[in-house]
Amino acid sequence: MSQQAGPADHVFHELTRSICPVCRRVIDAQVLLRGGKVYMRKRCPEHGPFEALIYADAEAYTSLAKYNRPGARPLARATAVDRGCPHDCGLCPDHEQHTCVGIIEVNTACNMHCPLCFADAGAGFQLSLPDVEGILDRFVAAEGSPEVVQFSGGEPSIHPEIVPMLRAARDHGIRHVMLNTNGKRIATDDAFVAALSELRVSVYFQFDGFEPETYRILRGEPDILTTKLRALDRLAEARCSVILVPAIERGVNESEIGRIVDFALAHPAVRGINFQAAFHAGRHPDHDPLHRMTIPEMVGKIQEQTAGRFRRSDFVPVPCCFPICNSVTYAYVEGEEVLPIPRLIRMDDYLDYIANRVVPDVGPGWDLKDALERLWSSAAVPGTPEAVRDFALSCAACGIDVDLAGLRGLADRMFMIMLQDFMDPWTFSQKNVMKCCKAVLLPDGRQIPFCAYNNLGYREQVRSWLANRRSGPAEREPLTFVFPA
Numbered sequence: 001m002s003q004q005a006g007p008a009d010h011v012f013h014e015l016t017r018s019i020c021p022v023c024r025r026v027i028d029a030q031v032l033l034r035g036g037k038v039y040m041r042k043r044c045p046e047h048g049p050f051e052a053l054i055y056a057d058a059e060a061y062t063s064l065a066k067y068n069r070p071g072a073r074p075l076a077r078a079t080a081v082d083r084g085c086p087h088d089c090g091l092c093p094d095h096e097q098h099t100c101v102g103i104i105e106v107n108t109a110c111n112m113h114c115p116l117c118f119a120d121a122g123a124g125f126q127l128s129l130p131d132v133e134g135i136l137d138r139f140v141a142a143e144g145s146p147e148v149v150q151f152s153g154g155e156p157s158i159h160p161e162i163v164p165m166l167r168a169a170r171d172h173g174i175r176h177v178m179l180n181t182n183g184k185r186i187a188t189d190d191a192f193v194a195a196l197s198e199l200r201v202s203v204y205f206q207f208d209g210f211e212p213e214t215y216r217i218l219r220g221e222p223d224i225l226t227t228k229l230r231a232l233d234r235l236a237e238a239r240c241s242v243i244l245v246p247a248i249e250r251g252v253n254e255s256e257i258g259r260i261v262d263f264a265l266a267h268p269a270v271r272g273i274n275f276q277a278a279f280h281a282g283r284h285p286d287h288d289p290l291h292r293m294t295i296p297e298m299v300g301k302i303q304e305q306t307a308g309r310f311r312r313s314d315f316v317p318v319p320c321c322f323p324i325c326n327s328v329t330y331a332y333v334e335g336e337e338v339l340p341i342p343r344l345i346r347m348d349d350y351l352d353y354i355a356n357r358v359v360p361d362v363g364p365g366w367d368l369k370d371a372l373e374r375l376w377s378s379a380a381v382p383g384t385p386e387a388v389r390d391f392a393l394s395c396a397a398c399g400i401d402v403d404l405a406g407l408r409g410l411a412d413r414m415f416m417i418m419l420q421d422f423m424d425p426w427t428f429s430q431k432n433v434m435k436c437c438k439a440v441l442l443p444d445g446r447q448i449p450f451c452a453y454n455n456l457g458y459r460e461q462v463r464s465w466l467a468n469r470r471s472g473p474a475e476r477e478p479l480t481f482v483f484p485a
């Protein structure tokens with residue numbers, strides 16, 4: 001009697017391209033559904049097989065396609081298609097989305113030495129103010145009216161020219177200027193805080209929890225919480241808007257998620273939280289790729305640890321990039337009461353791009369679909385007048401009594417929770433990065449999608465180039481856009 005092999009332990013869902021975590025060569029990768037979760041399996045001809053968890057909810061993963069919004073083209077591309085994706089960044093003509101969030105890494109130095117640092121901060125380069133002005137010129141040429149520029153590093157606040165750089169971004173008409181920081185300078189430097197307030201800079205603030213052990217493991221500084229709390233209070237006094245950015249690492253601070261939410265809701269400077277699954281690149285590659293933190297698990301912990309103040313169903317994928325990259329919710333907050341907008345609006349009526357329903361406007365001049373698309377975007381920055389206006393419209397559409405003419409005070413009632421899962425060399429998928437909307441902006445005009453920058457060797461190449469260049473005019477030649485769109 002012939003024998004039949006048993007059934008596979010998984011469903012083969014799709015094929016993508018990834019990289020070998022050891023040698024970084026591009027290889028095929030299978031996406032498999034197994035035990036209710038989603039895994040990536042791949043094999044390097046030299047280094048053998050690899051498997052990693054990419055999404056802890058197979059049912060949600062397979063229904064995300066409806067949130068995949070058509071991309072918007074940039075005005076110009078900086079590179080040609082030559083070796084093929086992901087070696088031609090960018091943006092090359094094959095890229096499917098313009099850049100909502102442009103990141104300028106102004107330095108590689110830092111006043112901390114976090115074991116978790118994906119940027120591997122330390123010796124390297126420091127951009128000049130003319131470098132940054134050139135980057136901004138080119139970003140405006142490629143985008144027309146850019147939405148967000150985020151200054152990053154290293155630690156950008158220790159760059160001696162960071163304030164003129166932030167001002168240059170404002171002068172270039174960038175709608176939202178953000179500073180990505182560990183908060184140390186903010187805790188002590190009055191003039192710096194005053195400049196952030198004057199320039200209306202939104203502060204993207206590293207904040208991983210409350211336990212000394214969390215900060216010892218992730219940041220190498222068990223006592224830094226006091227400094228961070230002082231910085232946040234100073235930002236509140238200066239009326240600056242803050243987004244807390246906790247990196248959540250398995251076995252370290254996943255139990256602190258609910259406490260971070262409660263703290264953020266109560267703090268007068270904090271307009272939202274961007275939870276990021278700890279990202280295993282740079283200095284922090286060691287982990288178990290089969291048990292990494294992903295968005296569905298962070299959402300589950302928010303539900304458990306906030307006693308249902310926020311629920312799993314309150315979170316909706318962000319459609320401008322690939323929908324597995326981010327999920328977000330917005331809530332109207334009054335005292336202890338928290339009312340997430342997706343409990344009041346049928347989000348699929350507006351953000352399902354497969355059904356593509358035509359929904360009547362909720363009132364004269366109220367385009368709720370446009371407002372929700374702007375909020376459910378990587379470019380939305382809570383606390384800014386634009387985001388408050390869109391939030392007000394959403395609230396009014398679902399019957400919350402807000403003063404659409406005034407809007408004063410509503411910024412304090414608007415609260416965002418975003419969840420983000422950057423790809424690492426184990427989970428990298430070319431499919432996702434081709435629609436990435438966050439890019440590192442370089443002095444030569446290239447925009448490198450963030451997950452390509454961190455995984456494919458671009459970061460290392462750029463660091464070496466900028467550290468060793470003899471600086472000067474050659475770096476500031478106007479960029480030749482090879483493929484105007």
Ligand code: SF4
Pocket residue numbers: 084085086087088089090091092093094095096433434435449452
């Ligand atoms: S990630 Fe985008 S820009 Fe980079 S090579 Fe691929 S398609 Fe081109």
Ligand code: SF4
Pocket residue numbers: 110111112113114116117118119120121153154155182
């Ligand atoms: S993670 Fe941020 S604060 Fe920590 S060393 Fe890296 S750049 Fe500095």
Ligand code: SF4
Pocket residue numbers: 321322325421422423432433435436437438449450451
């Ligand atoms: S940075 Fe990475 S995770 Fe974020 S949108 Fe781009 S590809 Fe997706």
